[in-house]
Amino acid sequence: MLARALILCTLSLLAACAAALPGYTPPSFKDNRALKAKESGDMDAEGTYHLSKQERSTDCRHIKGAMMVTINRLRHKAKEVGTSSFAVGANKLATPFWGGSGKGLDREAEYQRDRARLEAYNRHLADKSCQTVDIEAELKKPPDS
Numbered sequence: 013m014l015a016r017a018l019i020l021c022t023l024s025l026l027a028a029c030a031a032a033l034p035g036y037t038p039p040s041f042k043d044n045r046a047l048k049a050k051e052s053g054d055m056d057a058e059g060t061y062h063l064s065k066q067e068r069s070t071d072c073r074h075i076k077g078a079m080m081v082t083i084n085r086l087r088h089k090a091k092e093v094g095t096s097s098f099a100v101g102a103n104k105l106a107t108p109f110w111g112g113s114g115k116g117l118d119r120e121a122e123y124q125r126d127r128a129r130l131e132a133y134n135r136h137l138a139d140k141s142c143q144t145v146d147i148e149a150e151l152k153k154p155p156d157s
Contacts, residue, residue: 053132061128063136072142079133079145082126087155094119 051064067075130147137144 053129055125055128059124059128061125061132063132067133068136072137072140075133075137076142076145079130079147080150082130083145083147083150084156086123086126086151087153089119089123091155092119 051066053062053064053067055061070078127147130145134144134147
């Protein structure tokens with residue numbers, strides 16, 4: 013008797029699940045906008061960051077979130093292990109032959125780019141009449157462990 017009741021309950025549950033979403037097909041994997049890479053702006057020779065079209069169209073909440081992620085990464089900069097000169101030299105030697113990127117090898121240049129991007133984002137927030145971020149105060153806070 014218990015086995016029949018269990019089978020009946022299981023079949024009823026499966027029928028209810030099947031009837032809940034008739035004709036449902038999940039969206040295509042290729043159409044997912046969240047998986048597309050974000051465009052990055054450019055830095056000029058004076059060290060000013062210029063936002064890309066995609067960054068300019070981003071809303072205040074997402075800009076502020078991107079700023080907080082960058083600030084958190086910059087807070088941990090002192091704890092990072094630097095790239096050895098041997099690794100930098102090996103990369104510079106191998107790149108012309110095998111291709112690749114030197115991005116990330118010059119940590120000071122990456123830091124300057126991140127700072128310039130934060131300043132540009134802050135200007136963009138002010139232009140949109142959104143609340144800006146006190147970058148210096150945020151950077152002085154101790155890093156989250």
